[in-house]
Amino acid sequence: MLEKIRPYINLVSYNTDYRRLWLSQVVSNFGDWFGVLAVYALITRYSDSEFLLGLIIVVKMMSLASFSPFAGYITDRFDRRRIMIICDLLRGLLVLGLLMVVSYDTLWLAYVLTAFQMMLSAIFEPAKTSSIPNVTTEQELVDANVLSAASWSIIFTIGMGIGGLATAWIGTDLVFVIDACTYVVSAWFIYRTTIPQERMDEEERKRTRNPLVGIKEGFQYLLQNPQVLRPTLAKGCFTMFLGALTYMLVLVSEEVLLMGSIGIGLLYSARGVGTGIGPVIGRRVFSEEQDWIRAMGFCMIFGGAMYVIVGATGSLLVMLLFVFIAHAASGANWVMSTVLLQRRTPDTFRGRVFSTEWLLFTLAQSLSVVVASWILENDWLSIQQTIMFFALMLSVTGGIWHFTVTQEEKSYQKDRQHRELSATQPAERMP
Template sequence: MSITLKPYIDLVRTNADYRRLWLAQIIANFGDWFGILAIYALIQEYSGSELLLGLIIVVKMLSLASFSPIAGYFTDRFNRRKLMIWCNIARGVIVLGFILITSADLLWLAYVLISAQMSFAAIFEPAKTSSIPNVTTSEELVVANILSAASWSIIFTTGMALGGFATAWLGTDLVFMINGFTYMISTFIIYRASIPQAKMSKRELYRTRNPLTGIREGLNYTFNNKHVLRPTLAKGIFTMCLGALVYLLIIVAEDILMMGSIGLGILYAARGVGTGIGPVVGRRIFKSENRWVMGMGIFMICGGLMYSVVSLVESVLIMSLFVMLAHMASGSNWVMSTVLLQRRAPDTLRGRVFSLEWLLFTLAQSLSVTMAALILEFELLSIRQTMGLFSVMLIIAGIAWLNVVAPAEEKYTVSEKKMAVSGHP
């Protein structure tokens, strides 16, 4: 085990700038996941509506989506380190506003605040992801992304689990205060980091002075370069079904397991463990990056199969096991698509490429959750049947990916090999 962990330990020990970026990420992530259950608890306490609970997730995702295009433009044009600092400060102030929600009449404020919080997250996330290749070597890049995903999963696991207990025992106000404090700590750590960044030329800065021009250039680049477009689509297609399945875990914990926040904390903890283990296992199965796009389709099928089992069982332990397995597949898909984009997109366009990826991801998740919430609200299907439906849809998406997207990637890798042999750039 020490041999397996050595590359990750060495990266954190020897690369100070990556270490600071990594620590800032996991501290802010802990606060986010620690606080999210408190938001869910407010919705359930003051409304008890499954539709309103789903709506908070939709508003969260749509806010990310609507701000993503301009966010990518900002992260390519301006200093990413400074952007991350200001975004953290803003989010730290915003989350304290949830304390003001003390009755059903003020519940609308939760949607306004989550929207504002996610607007700044839409800038922070592509800025952070685009910065990883700039603080690591080419050899460190895969290890850095696997470590980031594993750390996210550990923080997700502990944050959700502790957040569930804290919400039940300490109350939501204290949870929101802790969430705000984590953003301040994250800000201080990023402030101490040095994050290099390729700057746009004066000609490029002038040409893209109109944000719409800059956004359009990013879109044109991505859609005209299919080897970049394919990994850009991977997360969105996966979450088109997975988003609904993760949302349904909230309802399963409440109405089937009858365990409330504690049950949800357990299921989400299993999700986090799977997300952390998955990329390590996935890299062992698909050792060549040339096979990663094909692997994404296989992971979609695996995720759908695992959630189909979750839809049938009664035990929280068995549910947790198959949720973990499903998100091992999801975590592998996430890291592989991220690394391919970091390698294939140039630095001055990387922010816009990742913002487009976030746009597709958040729109897909919003649509997915909305569909599931409406199905339950109008009692078209039971909870288990709805989960089964989205599981089957995910399996179909994986089969389609293997038959349409994977063959195009195979042609690209063959072409790359021929150019390498011939010596052409």
């Protein structure tokens, strides 16, 4: 067992800059999940409206989506280390601003502050992901992303649980103060990190001083480089259906298992653990990077098949097992697509590429949840039938991916191998 985790131990032991960047992620992610239930509690305290409670989720997703293109431009044009520090400190101030919500009349502040917090997160996340290749070697890059994914899943699993208990025991105000402190600690870790970055040359900086030009060039780069576009689409294609499936786990616990918050906690814990272990398993099953695009299609097919079983059963244990397996496939897909983007994208475009990926992911997830909730609202299908429908569609998407995107990747790999072979062959002697 120790030998299997030895690469990750060595990575955080000997690579100081990655360790500090990773610790900043751990602390800030914990703050994110620790404080989320306190925001929900604040809304329910001053309003009985289910609409207002759901609106905070919509505000989060739309703020992330709408600001993502500008976020990518910012992270490519300016110093990412400085950007992340500023984002963390401002997010801490915004969380403290939630202390001013003291009545129904001030409840609007929660939505405004949350919107700005998510905009800053839209900048922070691509800046952080784009920085990982700059503080790791080629050999460390996969381990670094696997560790980041595993850390996210562990924090997700325990952060909300601790946050829920803390909200009940010590109150929302103190939870917000602790949440703000986590952002300050994260900023301190980043401040102590050295993050090299390839800068735009003078001509490119002058040409892209208009943000809209820089954003346009980012989209053009993706369209002109299909080898980068392919992994950019992977997360969005997956969550186009998995987003709704994850959302419906809440309803499954309420309506099928009749377990309320306990069932939600267990199902989401299975999701979190699967997301963390999946990249480790995926790396062993698909050890060659040239197979990863194909593997993404298989992950979609496999994840969908697992959720079909979730929709067909009424057993908690069976659900936990297959939710775990489905999200292991999702976690593997996440890390493989991230690493390919990091390897294939030049540093000066990396922020815009990751922000575009985040935009697609956010929009796909939002649309998925809206469609599922509309189906259920109109009683077109039962909750279990809706789960099976979205699960089957996820598998179908994986099949389409296999016959389109995977085939394009095979052609790209063949051409690449041919070019590499030609480059290694000695030039023919002139007579």
